[in-house]
Amino acid sequence: MGATKTDQYTERQLRLATITKVLGHPARIAIVEYLLKVDSCICGDIVNEPPLAQATVSQHLRELKSANHIKGEIEGTAICYCLNQETWSLLTEELQLIFKTLQAKNNSACC
Amino acid sequence: MGATKTDQYTERQLRLATITKVLGHPARIAIVEYLLKVDSCICGDIVNEPPLAQATVSQHLRELKSANHIKGEIEGTAICYCLNQETWSLLTEELQLIFKTLQAKNNSACC
């Protein structure tokens, strides 16, 4: 095997898993942090951030884009990438909800 | 290649990536949701939640535990697993921080 059984889970589970999975790599975290730091964002700058080859950074950018973490517009030769507020809003809301529920339970039974 | 260059990133980046990576699988999201739903939590119940074999569920539980998402105590034959508030607190705080910063920027330049 090796393939995830995607057709057995709820839409919600798959969506949240996809969003978090893409964040689950230090290079992509680094890219996100960089996009947060700068205002305008051209890929050439990003390439110099993580210690990775241009092709690898481009691949990570594509994955971030596929999960809607970033959006980008063509701008001449360069590409302008920005973080996508909607996805980040959704992600933080979902996780916050889990955390709030967890706090409310207050570990009544065990552990 | 294929291996992540872990020694090139900050502690913060690696920690956040590890925590989100483990969440990046629908079976593990399903397990988290289940642990949130029930009070006392024995693995036997969990096995019947995702459509997976017992060995696979056990493996997902181990990964969740390795990233401190859950903690468990031995209880006779069964194991009592619970979500770990500390890790969830850390995760939501980190992501919230990113989201807040993103909102404050308000996409001034582009996109």
Place this chain on the structure above:
DNA sequence: TCATTTAATCGTAATATTGCAATAAATAAA
């Protein structure tokens, strides 16, 4: 037009993940 620059894509090798059957380990029940 032709070189230069910049980012995406392709092909490929190395490694990691996913899932399960089989087995082991540990306790509970008989």
Place this chain on the structure above:
DNA sequence: TTTATTTATTGCAATATTACGATTAAATGA
């Protein structure tokens, strides 16, 4: 003690990810 019962571990096959060099595509500048 013997037999279930329950979870962990092992070993393996299938698939996915990671990373990079080489190439391509598209736009800019000389």
